[in-house]
Amino acid sequence: MRKNQNPAIAGGDPVFPEGIGYGGQSIGEAEKEAVLDVLDRDYITRGPEVEAFEAEIADFVGTDHAVAVTSGTAALHIAGLAAGLEPGDEVITTPLTFTATANAACHADAEPVFADVKPDTRNLDPAAVRERITEDTEVLIPMHYAGQPCAIDELLAIADEHDLCVIWDACHALGSRYNGHRVGSERDMAMFSFHPVKNITTAEGGMAVTNDDHLAERLRSYRSFRMTQDQEGHEDEPWHQVTEGVGFNYNFTDIQAALGRVQLDRIEEFKDRRDELVAQYETKLADIHGIETPSVKDNVDPMWHLYTIEIDEGFPCTRGQFVRAMHEENIGVQVHYVPLHHHLHFQATHGYSVEQFPVTNWLYDRIVSLPLYPGMSDNDHDRVVTAINKIAAHYR
Numbered sequence: 001m002r003k004n005q006n007p008a009i010a011g012g013d014p015v016f017p018e019g020i021g022y023g024g025q026s027i028g029e030a031e032k033e034a035v036l037d038v039l040d041r042d043y044i045t046r047g048p049e050v051e052a053f054e055a056e057i058a059d060f061v062g063t064d065h066a067v068a069v070t071s072g073t074a075a076l077h078i079a080g081l082a083a084g085l086e087p088g089d090e091v092i093t094t095p096l097t098f099t100a101t102a103n104a105a106c107h108a109d110a111e112p113v114f115a116d117v118k119p120d121t122r123n124l125d126p127a128a129v130r131e132r133i134t135e136d137t138e139v140l141i142p143m144h145y146a147g148q149p150c151a152i153d154e155l156l157a158i159a160d161e162h163d164l165c166v167i168w169d170a171c172h173a174l175g176s177r178y179n180g181h182r183v184g185s186e187r188d189m190a191m192f193s194f195h196p197v198k199n200i201t202t203a204e205g206g207m208a209v210t211n212d213d214h215l216a217e218r219l220r221s222y223r224s225f226r227m228t229q230d231q232e233g234h235e236d237e238p239w240h241q242v243t244e245g246v247g248f249n250y251n252f253t254d255i256q257a258a259l260g261r262v263q264l265d266r267i268e269e270f271k272d273r274r275d276e277l278v279a280q281y282e283t284k285l286a287d288i289h290g291i292e293t294p295s296v297k298d299n300v301d302p303m304w305h306l307y308t309i310e311i312d313e314g315f316p317c318t319r320g321q322f323v324r325a326m327h328e329e330n331i332g333v334q335v336h337y338v339p340l341h342h343h344l345h346f347q348a349t350h351g352y353s354v355e356q357f358p359v360t361n362w363l364y365d366r367i368v369s370l371p372l373y374p375g376m377s378d379n380d381h382d383r384v385v386t387a388i389n390k391i392a393a394h395y396r
Contacts, residue, residue, distance in 0.1 A: 019330030072193025290315025
């Protein structure tokens with residue numbers, strides 16, 4: 001088992017080889033055996049193991065279809081195309097997310113339209129979404145920040161009212177529940193990520209899920225070159241396959257699927273440990289003045305991907321000083337995320353400025369993600385909290 005994933009390759013985060021990273025995978029002997037078993041079989045790329053993993057994810061989430069791809073980003077990409085996005089269409093999403101969420105619009109030459117978030121959940125504010133809808137709005141992409149589900153019912157009501165397709169960015173939220181059901185089973189499509197810092201891992205990988213047969217067919221087509229093997233008129237040509245358009249090689253492998261199937265078997269174990277660590281944070285941080293811990297809605301049960309606190313005016317140092325001091329303690333805290341309207345691309349290409357979206361900006365000035373992963377020990381946890389107390393005492 002490795003505690004610290006090196007995220008520098010996939011996100012530019014600092015590396016803490018002897019310290020505590022903010023996230024990481026938990027790999028046991030069962031995962032290793034499953035992967036080695038696949039290596040002795042005929043298929044190592046997309047084959048029966050992938051189909052089995054897709055079926056298990058669909059059953060777990062409660063959907064009719066699951067389509068495995070190379071990453072959560074790839075899943076978002078083909079979801080935008082499956083939704084029929086075209087140049088000139090508008091896609092409403094959150095600015096407090098990783099760039100892959102908005103890129104689902106950009107890849108289709110559609111316009112990403114940001115709406116502000118709620119300060120308590122850090123998720124899309126339905127009232128702000130309503131204000132951003134125009135006659136060109138076609139798709140809504142809510143993101144379940146840190147694993148806490150969005151206001152799903154309110155957002156679905158808006159989508160129904162305006163005939164919008166909904167692509168749920170659930171890359172943080174595999175295993176989360178909303179009103180008793182698992183996140184991802186809502187219309188129209190949902191996306192999961194299996195990066196090592198996520199709730200289960202396949203090293204890299206992602207999944208799109210849907211109950212819509214037509215959308216599932218389009219997702220599978222875009223995943224694999226948009227090739228068709230329709231034999232009508234070519235019955236004597238068993239080799240016959242032609243492309244129906246521009247697709248992609250986003251094929252998942254049986255090696256990854258073998259790892260993912262064992263990880264999925266362990267997801268409740270992972271959730272229990274994440275819940276334990278979150279409960280410890282709530283207890284240990286309660287008496288530290290100036291630290292606000294996450295709030296949770298009564299109708300949700302998050303599968304916590306991130307544990308993101310807020311450093312408010314009552315803490316004796318700034319958020320920047322806090323992050324630097326924690327790094328000096330060899331503890332890999334991180335900020336999730338630099339809001340998208342702060343990114344040069346979205347400013348230069350889509351006209352955004354840092355002054356927009358005041359709630360997101362207020363949160364961005366305060367938020368810090370503390371280490372949270374199933375392999376984190378109680379000693380690791382104590383070390384994180386001890387460092388926070390040390391920093392507070394130093395600056396007082």
